[in-house]
Amino acid sequence: MTGQTLHAFSGIGTAVVAAVVCVAVWWADSRADDAPKPTRDRFDDLEIIDAALAEKSPEKVVQPTKQFRQPDEVKPTVVSRDADAKPAAKPDEPPAKDPKIDIQQVLDRHRDDDEDLEPGEVTTQPAVGRFDGSEDGFGDETKGDPYLGALKAELLRAWEYPEILSDVGTPVGCIHLEPDGTIPETVLREKSGNAELDDSVERAMRELQKKREAAPKPVPAHLIPKTRKWICYRMRV
Amino acid sequence: MLPNASLTSSIRDGLRRVLLTALLVGVILPSVAIADDGVIIDAAGAKRGRYPIATPIAVDSDATAAAEVAAIATFDLGVAGYFKVLDPKSFLADLGSEKLGLDPQKWKDVGAYGVVKYRVVVTGGNVELEARLYEVSKGTTPVLTKTYRGNRADLRDLVHAWCNEVVFYYTKENSFFGSKLAYVTKGKGKSSVMVVDFDGNSAYSVTRNSSTNVLPAWSPTGGQIAFTSYMRNNPDLYTVGAGGGRPKKVASYKGMNTGASWSPDGSKIAVTLSKDGNPEIYVINASDGSVVTRITNNKAIDTSPAWSPDGGSIAFVSDREGGPQIFVVPAGGGAAKRVSKNGSYNTTPAWSPAKGARILAYTTRDGGTYDIVTLDLASGAMVRVTQNEGSNEEPSWSPNGRAIAFARAGGGGSGVYIAPADGIGKAVKVVSGSVTGVDWGPAPKP
Numbered sequence: 175m176t177g178q179t180l181h182a183f184s185g186i187g188t189a190v191v192a193a194v195v196c197v198a199v200w201w202a203d204s205r206a207d208d209a210p211k212p213t214r215d216r217f218d219d220l221e222i223i224d225a226a227l228a229e230k231s232p233e234k235v236v237q238p239t240k241q242f243r244q245p246d247e248v249k250p251t252v253v254s255r256d257a258d259a260k261p262a263a264k265p266d267e268p269p270a271k272d273p274k275i276d277i278q279q280v281l282d283r284h285r286d287d288d289e290d291l292e293p294g295e296v297t298t299q300p301a302v303g304r305f306d307g308s309e310d311g312f313g314d315e316t317k318g319d320p321y322l323g324a325l326k327a328e329l330l331r332a333w334e335y336p337e338i339l340s341d342v343g344t345p346v347g348c349i350h351l352e353p354d355g356t357i358p359e360t361v362l363r364e365k366s367g368n369a370e371l372d373d374s375v376e377r378a379m380r381e382l383q384k385k386r387e388a389a390p391k392p393v394p395a396h397l398i399p400k401t402r403k404w405i406c407y408r409m410r411v
Numbered sequence: 412m413l414p415n416a417s418l419t420s421s422i423r424d425g426l427r428r429v430l431l432t433a434l435l436v437g438v439i440l441p442s443v444a445i446a447d448d449g450v451i452i453d454a455a456g457a458k459r460g461r462y463p464i465a466t467p468i469a470v471d472s473d474a475t476a477a478a479e480v481a482a483i484a485t486f487d488l489g490v491a492g493y494f495k496v497l498d499p500k501s502f503l504a505d506l507g508s509e510k511l512g513l514d515p516q517k518w519k520d521v522g523a524y525g526v527v528k529y530r531v532v533v534t535g536g537n538v539e540l541e542a543r544l545y546e547v548s549k550g551t552t553p554v555l556t557k558t559y560r561g562n563r564a565d566l567r568d569l570v571h572a573w574c575n576e577v578v579f580y581y582t583k584e585n586s587f588f589g590s591k592l593a594y595v596t597k598g599k600g601k602s603s604v605m606v607v608d609f610d611g612n613s614a615y616s617v618t619r620n621s622s623t624n625v626l627p628a629w630s631p632t633g634g635q636i637a638f639t640s641y642m643r644n645n646p647d648l649y650t651v652g653a654g655g656g657r658p659k660k661v662a663s664y665k666g667m668n669t670g671a672s673w674s675p676d677g678s679k680i681a682v683t684l685s686k687d688g689n690p691e692i693y694v695i696n697a698s699d700g701s702v703v704t705r706i707t708n709n710k711a712i713d714t715s716p717a718w719s720p721d722g723g724s725i726a727f728v729s730d731r732e733g734g735p736q737i738f739v740v741p742a743g744g745g746a747a748k749r750v751s752k753n754g755s756y757n758t759t760p761a762w763s764p765a766k767g768a769r770i771l772a773y774t775t776r777d778g779g780t781y782d783i784v785t786l787d788l789a790s791g792a793m794v795r796v797t798q799n800e801g802s803n804e805e806p807s808w809s810p811n812g813r814a815i816a817f818a819r820a821g822g823g824g825s826g827v828y829i830a831p832a833d834g835i836g837k838a839v840k841v842v843s844g845s846v847t848g849v850d851w852g853p854a855p856k857p
Contacts (some may be wrong), residue, residue, distance in 0.1 A: 250739035338581045369548030410455040
């Protein structure tokens with residue numbers, strides 16, 4: 175068999191194989207078009223529920239990145255410099271506030287209207303922060319306040335709990351702080367299930383109460399409205 | 412098919428309701444609760460203090476024995492390092508009617524969390540001690556009850572045994588009641604190695620020679636005491652039975668044979684030898700004194716070895732960097748590392764036997780006086796055990812690592828004192844007199 179014959183055979187063979195592949199692809203494609211498409215019948219009965227309570231992952235805290243930006247162009251201005259010119263008059267400063275604060279006035283402004291209610295009369299005020307225990311504390315509102323920070327530190331200094339006992343449990347203790355800084359009452363609002371731990375918190379609050387009785391530290395005026403509520407502490411060993 | 416489809420649909424509806432309810436209960440309600448909780452201030456960090464416990468005197472008992480029991484229990488629990496023993500003057504309970512029982516409220520009112528009650532009956536030369544431990548919060552049922560019987564003379568040991576049970580109940584660890592201390596007392600022209608109960612009772616001498624005997628060291632089992640004696644005109648190393656007897660010479664190399672510290676298995680002793688002219692730390696066999704390893708090789712003075720409880724390290728004192736400081740070296744020898752960083756004078760290291768701890772107690776000079784401090788080698792945290800109370804030296808740990816015994820001169824009277832290792836509370840004197848070389852023995856066998 176000559177080389178020419180071999181070339182002819184290989185060319186014909188390649189053409190045949192290509193044709194077979196093309197036909198097979200066309201046939202498979204047409205079969206796919208003919209296949210029944212999935213219907214939505216199975217999902218027709220389902221309702222779509224809006225799920226809007228996904229837990230939001232906290233944003234990643236990253237160090238601020240320095241902005242490498244060209245500074246804004248400073249347009250040259252004509253400066254007239256008169257060495258003899260008088261300095262411009264300063265605007266009048268606002269008058270200094272009177273440092274004296276009338277506590278009674280502040281209290282009146284935040285007076286509990288329920289005190290005026292007749293027996294049986296229904297209050298129109300929301301039951302917020304009452305000493306009847308309907309609401310506790312105000313941690314988020316006063317976070318970082320130095321007076322309350324010192325009060326918490328005083329409570330923690332008075333809190334002693336035996337080393338050999340379990341530290342499991344988080345009782346909640348509340349104090350009633352008067353504007354003059356005394357603590358007329360304390361209450362263990364939530365027990366921890368650990369009797370000694372609860373007892374230690376009650377003792378700490380009573381100790382704080384005694385200290386405040388002996389040396390009351392008046393509540394700053396800005397906190398007085400807030401301290402008309404129980405101040406509650408979730409105590410963790 | 413239709414009824415089945417209807418049934419499937421109703422099941423599906425039911426499931427849907429259940430899912431919605433679960434969503435409401437599981438997601439929405441907790442978020443409301445969290446909002447409520449969120450307005451309470453978090454306060455964390457109680458002072459971890461002592462457990463308030465009452466040890467009232469027993470009624471319905473032999474009066475003398477009852478007083479003795481109350482005194483021993485008060486002392487034991489007071490120095491244990493865990494308890495605050497309440498003053499009997501504050502008690503409100505009617506002990507006469509309570510007897511071995513308990514009125515929890517009366518004890519709660521005085522701040523007691525635990526109450527120990529006794530009944531002691533003396534019959535001839537025998538004694539029976541019935542003891543109960545109550546946790547006030549758990550009401551009228553005792554949490555621990557034991558009855559001990561023995562000779563009247565053994566009452567002290569029975570109370571120690573009971574107090575060990577009380578500590579074990581709370582901590583699951585053995586305490587040191589019933590253990591012994593060794594120390595050196597100075598006499599005219601001589602000094603003797605003494606042994607005494609940890610509470611200062613029943614002291615006796617284990618050396619009978621008229622020479623100078625110093626630096627006692629208990630073997631790990633408590634059966635022997637190693638000490639250095641000049642009885643042959645050279646500071647040689649001897650061992651003697653804990654009850655006394657004829658000493659056995661262990662090492663008599665030329666020069667110093669001092670400062671013994673036993674290996675945890677009792678087979679070897681780390682010691683300071685100056686046989687080659689300069690004091691160095693060596694490990695020798697406890698049986699015959701033959702040298703196993705030379706640990707240090709330095710021009711400076713190396714002394715006061717202390718073998719760690721895990722057997723892996725030896726702490727010692729060296730002046731290789733100027734003043735005396737504490738160094739730690741592998742027990743097989745190697746590079747020494749300085750661990751004491753404070754002050755210019757730190758001596759007499761002792762390892763805490765507490766499990767897993769790598770804490771050293773040592774003497775440090777502060778101004779003109781000496782005080783005991785502890786140093787946690789892992790964290791670097793230091794605790795001052797004594798301050799402004801005389802000159803305090805040569806600390807030795809209790810077998811459980813909760814207390815430290817040491818020798819004090821001045822400040823409330825010279826003697827052997829024991830103090831809580833956490834530095835909280837005052838030291839208690841257990842032996843009076845001019846003493847040195849305090850070493851606390853192992854825990855008593857139960």
